[in-house]
Amino acid sequence: MDCVQQKTHDPYATVESRCQLKLVNYEAPENHISHETEGLSRKHLVVRRGEPFKITLMFGDRPWNPHIESLVLEVWLGDVSENIRVQFSDEWSDPLRWSAKIYRSDMHPQSVTVHICSPVLSAVALYKLLLHIETRRTRRSYLVGTFVLLCNPWLKDDPVYMPLGVQTQEYIKSDYGMLYMGTPLNISSQPWSFGQYEPGVLEACLQLLQVSPQHLRDKNEDYALRADPVYLSRTLCAMVNCNDDLGILMGKWQGSYKDGVKPTEWSSSADILHQWFTSSCKPVRYGQCWVFASVLCTVMRVLGIPSRVVTVFNAAHDGDGSLSVEEYYTSTGEKLNLSKDSVWNFHVWVECWMRRPDLGSGFDGWQVVDPTPQEKSAGIYCCGPCPVVAIQQRYLGAFYDTGFISASVDADIIRLIVNDGLVVGRTVDTEAVGQLIYTKSIGSDRPENLTAVYKSKKRVQPTRAVRCTPRSERQTDTVMMNMCSVAVGGPMQSSQLQDGAAGFPEGLSQGLEVSLNIDGVPSVGNSIVMCVTLTNQSSSPRVVMEHLNAQVKEFNGSPQESFWKTHKKIHIKAGEVLKLKHTIPTSEYEAYLAGDDIVNVAVVIKDLKTNESILAAQEFNISSPQIAIEIDGGDTIKLKDEHTAQVSFINTFPKTLNGAVLTVEGSGLLKGKHQASLVFLKPGEKIEKQVSIVASSPGTKVLMATFSHSNSPGVVSRNFHRVSVMTD
Structure with missing residues (x-):
């Protein structure tokens, strides 16, 4: 794009200069293609370090005379600048310094194309570029404009180089x-x-x-x-x-x-x-x-x-x-x-x-x-x-x-x-x-x-000596545990805990093994089925108490209050393997669990004779019912063309859902949120919303749909749909 030159307030500028800069062409389309920066900015020339880019200087009535006038570029970053004398050359100079050159073939009576190359280890930033036209007695200066310099993963000498x-x-x-x-x-x-x-x-x-x-x-x-x-x-x-x-x-x-x-x-x-x-x-x-x-x-x-x-x-x-x-x-x-x-x-x-x-x-x-x-x-x-x-x-x-x-x-x-x-x-x-x-x-x-x-297949011992040791490694307080009110002894600090089972093996209690598995993939609206496998490897029968507990938890935090628990006395023969099935019906968790919630389930087996306990735990998430999203003509659309997206949700629950709301939104495709609502959504009934989407820019967009209802306000289903936007 052609840009009008701006004269700087340079104390050395004079009207005696034989040549005046009139326009600058940043050659943005060609530079952006060669530098792999197409589409990154509509405001700036964006180029990569260590790779030459070019600008075309167009002069006024009097053409530039290279025999008596020198071109000097000046690159500014912060309070620091570097002068680059423009050379006639077919080779690049020191790759660690700025350089600029002109090919003879790029010279015309009223214009000249200058090829500029930054050092491969240049700072990532927005730079200011000036041009000075110098003779032996005069200097006229112009603000050429600005450009953005980025890292260059296509250049072998750049520390971020990727080979493929x-x-x-x-x-x-x-x-x-x-x-x-x-x-x-x-x-x-x-x-x-x-x-x-x-x-x-x-x-x-x-x-x-x-x-x-x-x-x-x-x-x-x-x-x-x-x-x-x-x-x-x-x-x-x-x-x-x-x-x-x-x-x-x-x-x-x-x-x-x-x-x-x-x-x-x-x-x-x-x-x-x-x-x-x-x-x-x-x-x-x-x-x-x-x-x-x-x-x-x-x-x-x-x-x-x-x-x-x-x-x-x-x-x-x-x-x-x-x-x-x-x-x-x-x-x-x-x-x-x-x-x-x-x-x-x-x-x-x-x-x-x-x-x-x-x-x-x-x-x-x-x-x-x-x-x-x-x-x-x-x-x-x-x-x-x-x-x-x-x-x-x-x-x-x-x-x-x-x-x-x-x-x-x-x-x-x-x-x-x-x-x-x-x-x-x-x-x-x-x-x-x-x-x-x-x-x-x-x-x-x-x-x-x-x-x-x-993770190495064979666990290796930590090694702390390498070529460099951080001057200041991560600084944290050594914290044993927090004071917390618990159900088994009132307020207690875990540093006060005593080992009351000295000598018990890790994960075993005198030949007793326990494991806990979840059947299938739990989903909202269906029962949660678990299996506790108890193995008595000893030569004598055992009498144990099984305690099973389920809690909702945040993905990054501790569980909340238990929403389901059960216990049972079990007799197990010597050498016997028992598989104990447990089911949490929908009616017992729907008030606590939403789609994508995570559940912690733990089983504790206590030997009633020795009072030794063994634990197995499992955590899993609950899947939400799916929302269907379809776009007419497929998932690849043309820029600024109008397309229709059909979004729908079918009630797979065995009961009517009250206050059903289906919401559709998508950055770069839709403005705001678009909703459909029903007072009652009966089992097997569908709620749907049709929206017109128009892509405002190329690239990949995401259409998002959410479904909620008032029976369980926390239960929300979500689905995301990728849309590719092409320019032609």
Whole structure:
């Protein structure tokens, strides 16, 4: 696009210059194609570092005379500038310095095309470009304009270089991903629109860097450090949450969300970034781990750092770095909130791709960066970048936060049964944490299993000595447990617990084994069926008491009050294997459980002769009934063409649902929310809504539908549908 030149207020400017700059053509379409930046901005020329880009200078009535007039470009970033003398050359000079050249074939009487190349380790930022036309006696200066410089994963010398085209297509250019949530027993997925091609998203990402504490403290130092993707990733990770800066998202995990947006209702990073940017950097309410991670993935991809969203199923939060997490249960199987450490049913973070010269080439590749505010790292709420290979090999001293992240995927769960202040049973689970680790596959919506990449088949002892040891590792207080009021002894501090079952084997009670399994995939409206398998490996019969307990829990927190329990005396013969079936009918859980809720079920078997207890536990999520979404002509639509989307829900419950509401919305496809409602929705009856969608920009969009009813206000079904928007 042609841009009118602007003369700077330069004290050296004179009217004696033989040549005047009239117009500048940024050659944006061609530059954006060659730099893989098409669609990122409508306002700025966007190019990648270390790769030449070109601008065409058009002069006034008098053409430029290279014999008596020199062209000098000046690049400004902050308070620092660098002069670049334009050369006639077929070769590029030092790749570590700015350079500019003219090919003879690009010279015309009234214009000249200048090819500019930045150093491969340039800062990611918005630059200002000036042109000086100099003679021996005069200098006339012009403000050429601005351009944005990004990391370059296509360039071998860039620390974020990725060798394969399918990788850069997936981890840089693709504007959507898949999020995996739930539990290993019932994994749910939803598409997410990263939205890096939505208008204003690039500008919001650049603003994020400009309002960081590092930039506000010393902008020139910040600019100098922005060449390093390690520094960039830590800065951006901290800025996605707002805990100690002007960051994007405020987290919330319980209570009312009426003064914001419930985390489960987001499906697009662009909506969040727009809201933050247009509100003068006020935090957007609210996010949880998958929202934090998805927004960070967008920012990383926009700025040129290859990134992907990763889900860890059963992720441990180990605050004291012990690589073990304790859970406490009553003698009747009720889970207690006694430990500050916890296990999240799923946790979502980001992996970004880069070389790690600070650690050595053995630590290059994927790095974990976790923007969800959990604990401080070197005084700020961020986590990483931590090499995945360091996690697998348990090099806990590697920059940054390797011990904390290793515990997230490989900690042991120690389950303790307590009664009247005594520990009466203990099991150790070495398999549950990090049971599955998923990300979206390249070129497919199917999950790629990364578990083996994080976890060695043979568990290795932690190693703390590597080439570099962090100056300030994650700082946390060593917390044993919290004071809590429990059902088995009143107010009690878990540090007061005594071992009342010394000598009992872990997971066994004198030849007694117990396991707990869930039949099928539990779904709202159907009974929950469980099977307790009890094995008596001893040579004598046993009399035991079985206690079974079920509680609703948050995916990242402790269970709430029990909603179902049962107990029974059982006689088991020597060598016998008993399979005990248990059913929780819909009528006994529907007032407590909503779709996608997570349930903790635990069984405690107590030997009535020895008073020894053994426990088995299982957690699973409840699936919601599905909402159908269909788009006329298929899921690929043309930009600005009108299409019809048909959204419907069939009542599969055996009873009438009152106050049924079906809601449809979609960023970049629909304006606002569109609803259909019925006072009564009988069994087998359908509620549907037809909407007209028009895509306002190319890329991938997400259409979201929700269904709710007043019988159980907490029960909400959701479905997400991916729509690809083509320009022609």
